[in-house]
Amino acid sequence: MGAAPDVWKPVIAELDGTPVLVRVDTDVTAVYDLATGERVGVPLQGLFGAMSATVTRLDGRSVLITGSSDRVIRMYDLAAGEPLPTTMTGHTGVISHLAVVEVDGRKVLISGSDDSTIRRWDLATATQIGEPLTGHAGRLTAMSVVGDDRPVVLARGYDDDAISSFDVATGAPAGPPVPAVQDNITTVALPGGLAVMSTPDYGQMLFVDLRTGARFDHGITDRMYSSTTAAAVVGGIPVLAVSSYSDNTVQLRDLRTGQQVTAPLAGHEAPVRHLDSLTVDGRTFLVSSSSDRSIRIWDLNTRMGR
DSSP states (O other): OOBOOSSSOOEEEEETTEEEEEEOOSSEEEEEETTTOOEEEEEEEOOTTEEEEEEEEETTEEEEEEEETTSEEEEEETTTTEEEEEEEEOOSSOEEEEEEEEETTEEEEEEEETTSOEEEEETTTTEEEEEEEOOOOSSEEEEEEEOSSSOEEEEEETTOSEEEEEETTTOSBOSOOEEOOSSSOOEEEETTEEEEEEOSSTBOOEEEETTTOOEEOOSOOSOBOSOOEEEEEETTEEEEEEEETTTTEEEEEETTTOOBSSSOBOOOSSOEEEEEEEEETTEEEEEEEETTSBEEEEEHHHHTTO
């Protein structure tokens, strides 16, 4: 699917029950249906300074939300391709990460910035909720939101050696810091609860409970060095997707046994730099972007025969 930005990874989200991909670059910011690869709404051109984006449904219309280098959060009517009058301000650095979740019946926008804060916004009123969340050091390098009933936001800063987590509803820490040395944050809903991948030493891989820090057993015994990862449960099987820099493929490994569950995902012509997954209505998609400036979408249920 088209060209990927050199630096900013694509974002995947859910829009009206449809998994979509949001691509941000200096020329065109566009949304794509993950299942068909077709564009959703009107591509928006000339969003100078846009560094991050996500989508949601608000007041009966599909809305694109962007964060930019001028520290302003803006919203656009995706169907019309027109800006909405509401903006949100408060960050003092580049807004590099955005996500939307539902908490207690209201839609909450979560924004992460180079100012070492994460902020929560009530989208219905465009007002900030509570105080900024702090706990990571330096420029925000990774942010992830996981959980449906009680969402948790995870963050890692440039100067951190651990992942911090916060309860979205209360802003309080959701659990102990999780040691990590990789920039990407990999989460998965395992039978025992929400888990995050931890790499306390280069190459060592653990999965730990977000709220307690307790370890989950897994079957992958080999060490992983500088690999990009994502995780999901596909047809009841917990799967870890791992990039292979030697042949530009992505391996799918059963977390219970460590074995590959299907042939490697091949097609990229350069190393895969970003992986992400999304499950909607029982179907799981994996999105990979590469240094070859391409974005590829994989239907994991089809690949695994589930």
